[in-house]
Structures are given as C-alpha cells and as structure tokens.
Amino acid sequence: MSKSTIQRGTARDRILAAASDLFYRQGYNATGIQQIIDEAGVSKGTFYTHFKTKDDLGLAYLNQRNHEESTGLRQMLAEIKDPYQRYLNFNTIMKEWMKSSGYRGCAFSNMSAEVPDGNSPIRKMAKFHYEGFRAIIRDVVEDLLKSDAKYKGLNVQYVADQYMITQVGALLNSEIYQDEWPYVHAEKAIRALIGEKV
Amino acid sequence: MSKSTIQRGTARDRILAAASDLFYRQGYNATGIQQIIDEAGVSKGTFYTHFKTKDDLGLAYLNQRNHEESTGLRQMLAEIKDPYQRYLNFNTIMKEWMKSSGYRGCAFSNMSAEVPDGNSPIRKMAKFHYEGFRAIIRDVVEDLLKSDAKYKGLNVQYVADQYMITQVGALLNSEIYQDEWPYVHAEKAIRALIGEKV
DNA sequence: GTCTATACCTCGATAGAC
DNA sequence: GTCTATCGAGGTATAGAC
Numbered sequence: 440m441s442k443s444t445i446q447r448g449t450a451r452d453r454i455l456a457a458a459s460d461l462f463y464r465q466g467y468n469a470t471g472i473q474q475i476i477d478e479a480g481v482s483k484g485t486f487y488t489h490f491k492t493k494d495d496l497g498l499a500y501l502n503q504r505n506h507e508e509s510t511g512l513r514q515m516l517a518e519i520k521d522p523y524q525r526y527l528n529f530n531t532i533m534k535e536w537m538k539s540s541g542y543r544g545c546a547f548s549n550m551s552a553e554v555p556d557g558n559s560p561i562r563k564m565a566k567f568h569y570e571g572f573r574a575i576i577r578d579v580v581e582d583l584l585k586s587d588a589k590y591k592g593l594n595v596q597y598v599a600d601q602y603m604i605t606q607v608g609a610l611l612n613s614e615i616y617q618d619e620w621p622y623v624h625a626e627k628a629i630r631a632l633i634g635e636k637v
Numbered sequence: 638m639s640k641s642t643i644q645r646g647t648a649r650d651r652i653l654a655a656a657s658d659l660f661y662r663q664g665y666n667a668t669g670i671q672q673i674i675d676e677a678g679v680s681k682g683t684f685y686t687h688f689k690t691k692d693d694l695g696l697a698y699l700n701q702r703n704h705e706e707s708t709g710l711r712q713m714l715a716e717i718k719d720p721y722q723r724y725l726n727f728n729t730i731m732k733e734w735m736k737s738s739g740y741r742g743c744a745f746s747n748m749s750a751e752v753p754d755g756n757s758p759i760r761k762m763a764k765f766h767y768e769g770f771r772a773i774i775r776d777v778v779e780d781l782l783k784s785d786a787k788y789k790g791l792n793v794q795y796v797a798d799q800y801m802i803t804q805v806g807a808l809l810n811s812e813i814y815q816d817e818w819p820y821v822h823a824e825k826a827i828r829a830l831i832g833e834k835v
Numbered sequence: 836g837t838c839t840a841t842a843c844c845t846c847g848a849t850a851g852a853c
Numbered sequence: 854g855t856c857t858a859t860c861g862a863g864g865t866a867t868a869g870a871c
Contacts, residue, residue: 603810615763
C-alpha cells in the first residue's frame with residue numbers, strides 16, 4: 440500500500456474519486472487521463488469503457504460533486520434548529536469550508552473558467568449547481584423571515600438574492616486573496632440585510 | 638489580408654496582442670503556443686526570443702491587461718464629475734463591460750482557477766489586480782462620503798469593502814448565469830449601503 | 836471487464852541556417 | 854531577429870488479447 444492509489448470500490452468509482460480529487464486541486468485541463476488512471480489503479484482501456492470521453496468524466500465529476508455538496512450543506516443546516524442561527528451560520532459554514540479547501544474555491548466556477556462555451560453541458564451543470572445553492576439560501580432566509588414578526592417588512596426573494604451575491608463575492612475574493620477576511624465582511628452584510636446595526 | 642493574423646506593431650506586440658485575445662477567450666491551458674504564433678504571424682523561434690516560457694507570456698498578458706483595465710476604468714470614472722453619479726455608475730460600467738465581454742468574466746480570476754499554486758507569480762499578479770480594483774472603489778466611495786454631510790455617519794473602508802464584495806459577487810454570478818441580473822441586484826445593494834430605501 | 840500496446844496528435848521548447 | 858526543422862513528452866482515444 441505504498442502507492443497513493445485509491446483502493447476501494449469498483450473501477451468506475453475509483454476513477455471518479457481520483458478525477459474528483461485531481462480536477463479540483465489541479466484544474467481540469469491541467470489534469471491528464473494518464474494521471475487519473477495511475478491514481479485510480481486502472482488501465483486506459485478500462486477507463487474508456489466507463490467514460491466515453493474526458494468531457495464525459497468531467498460532467499460526471501460535477502454531477503457527483505453537486506450532489507455531495509448540496510446534500511452535505513442541507514444536512515449541516517438541518518442540524519441548526521434556530522432559524523436565526525442558521526441564517527448566520529450559513530456564512531460561517533461557507534467560510535470554514537473555504538478554509539478547509541485551501542482556498543481553492545468553487546469547483547463549478549473554476550471549471551467554468553476553463554470551459555468558455557456557455558452552452559456546453561459542463562457550463563449548464565455549473566448554472567444548475569448555482570441554482571441549487573440559491574434555492575438553499577432562499578429556504579434559509581424564508582425560515583428566518585417567517586420566524587418573527589419583526590421581519591414582516593422584508594421581502595424573501597430580495598434578501599435571498601442579496602445574500603447570494605454576498606456569498607459568491609466572499610467566495611471569489613477569498614479565493615483570490617487566499618484569506619478569510621471577505622467572509623468576515625460578508626457577515627456584516629448579511630446582518631445589515633435583516634435590519635441589524637453594524 | 639484574408640488570414641485573421643494581427644498585422645500591426647512589432648513581433649512582440651503582435652504576440653502579446655494575439656495571446657491576450659486567445660487567453661481571455663479560450664483560457665490559458667487550452668491555448669497553445671502554436672495558435673498564438675499563427676495568429677500573430679510569427680515563427681516559433683521568434684516567439685521564444687521574446688518570451689522564455691509560456692508562463693512568461695502569461696504573466697506579461699496579465700500585466701498588460703491590469704494596466705489597460707485600471708487605466709481605462711479610472712479614465713471613465715474621471716469623466717463623471719458628480720460623486721453620487723460616479724458611485725452609482727461604477728456598477729453600470731461593470732455591467733456593460735461584462736456584457737460586452739460576452740459574460741466571459743474576469744481575466745484574473747479565470748486565470749487563477751487554472752493555476753492552483755497560490756504563491757505563483759500569476760496568482761500574485763491576480764491578487765495585485767484585485768488590490769488595484771479595491772483601491773479604485775475606495776476612492777469612489779471616499780469622494781462620495783466627503784461630498785455631503787448626510788454621509789457623515791458612514792465609514793469609508795466599510796462601505797468600500799462591502800461594495801467590493803458586491804461587485805465581485807455580481808461579476809461571478811453574471812459569468813455563471815450569462816446574464817446581467819446580478820448587476821441589477823447589486824445596484825440595490827450599493828444604494829442600501831449609503832442609506833437609501835430600496 | 837480489464838488488461839497491454841499503440842496510433843496519432845499537439846504540447847512546450849530547442850538547434851542551427853540565414 | 855527570424856526562419857524551418859525537429860526534439861521528447863504527454864495528450865486523447867482505439868484495437869485486440871485474455
């Protein structure tokens with residue numbers, strides 16, 4: 440077990456696991472099939488029986504990642520019972536996730552930067568992921584605004600979209616600066632959004 | 638003149654012009670030296686007398702682009718004499734620029750997505766560019782807050798950093814969605830920042 | 836399904852003539 | 854400075870044995 444190959448699961452699972460790691464860390468175009476199959480411990484022939492092209496694998500990678508991230512995020516949020524804490528901690532969760540990724544940023548926006556064609560399946564997948572992210576934020580905001588009468592003057596969609604832009608802005612700034620300061624500022628922004636003095 | 642080669646300037650200028658266009662539109666790793674020299678109308682030998690490596694060219698590209706964007710942006714802002722209009726129109730300028738780029742987004746964040754090493758010269762250049770962008774926003778905000786006594790309760794750095802996060806968030810959302818709606822939301826955010834009812 | 840072997844191309848980079 | 858020719862490596866993808 441001295442080699443750093445992935446040992447568990449079927450050949451397809453191991454390929455996908457290796458690709459997921461390498462695409463995210465190194466980038467899509469910078470990662471070759473050879474490195475993926477070395478890491479997965481399969482042959483080139485096996486690779487092409489499971490995935491027709493590299494783009495196929497890229498799409499499967501984003502699909503899996505979208506599912507993992509959305510499910511994981513929803514689970515973490517569900518564990519926070521208080522709507523106000525959930526509203527605030529969403530930002531903290533994103534901050535910690537960003538730190539734990541080594542400030543590598545969002546897999547979907549990073550991939551979009553490498554695939555210029557806005558109509559490609561990969562770009563459509565990225566858009567789909569952002570729509571899911573946006574929906575999660577909307578739910579969090581809606582739960583908060585319904586939890587207390589003092590929020591009755593606020594519009595759910597407006598607050599949610601502002602929250603979304605702030606989150607994405609914090610994410611990209613954090614990736615560029617390799618630092619968490621944008622999330623500290625983002626927390627002030629989302630507090631101000633619901634009428635708190637900051 | 639049937640070929641789409643770049644005809645003006647020295648060999649170095651033509652190489653840089655071709656690279657600037659191709660790196661931005663296609664991405665860094667997806668663009669090969671061969672395509673650049675074809676477009677520039679020079680030979681491979683000539684290329685390597687002017688640039689030691691591809692990364693050298695990549696860095697020169699970002700350098701030139703940083704200079705062009707910063708200068709261009711500062712000039713457009715300088716033409717707007719009213720601080721309040723300048724504060725609002727900054728967002729509009731970014732929106733129009735984003736549309737005119739075909740929603741390709743920021744050259745520096747796109748490049749950062751392809752170069753994982755946060756300490757590489759290219760990533761440092763990206764960070765430098767964002768610092769410049771941030772400084773421009775700070776100047777715009779400062780001019781506004783000093784222009785009227787009604788803003789005396791506001792902190793320049795706080796408003797500027799919130800503006801920055803909103804801009805970057807609108808930029809990346811706009812790139813993902815291939816649409817200008819994030820900038821429409823961003824305008825509301827920056828109006829709210831200076832105490833306007835939205 | 837999985838392997839080895841390989842076809843064919845393009846990559847970044849260099850050598851040497853002029 | 855600029856050209857042509859070419860290097861070795863690595864790119865994606867396929868063929869055929871087991």
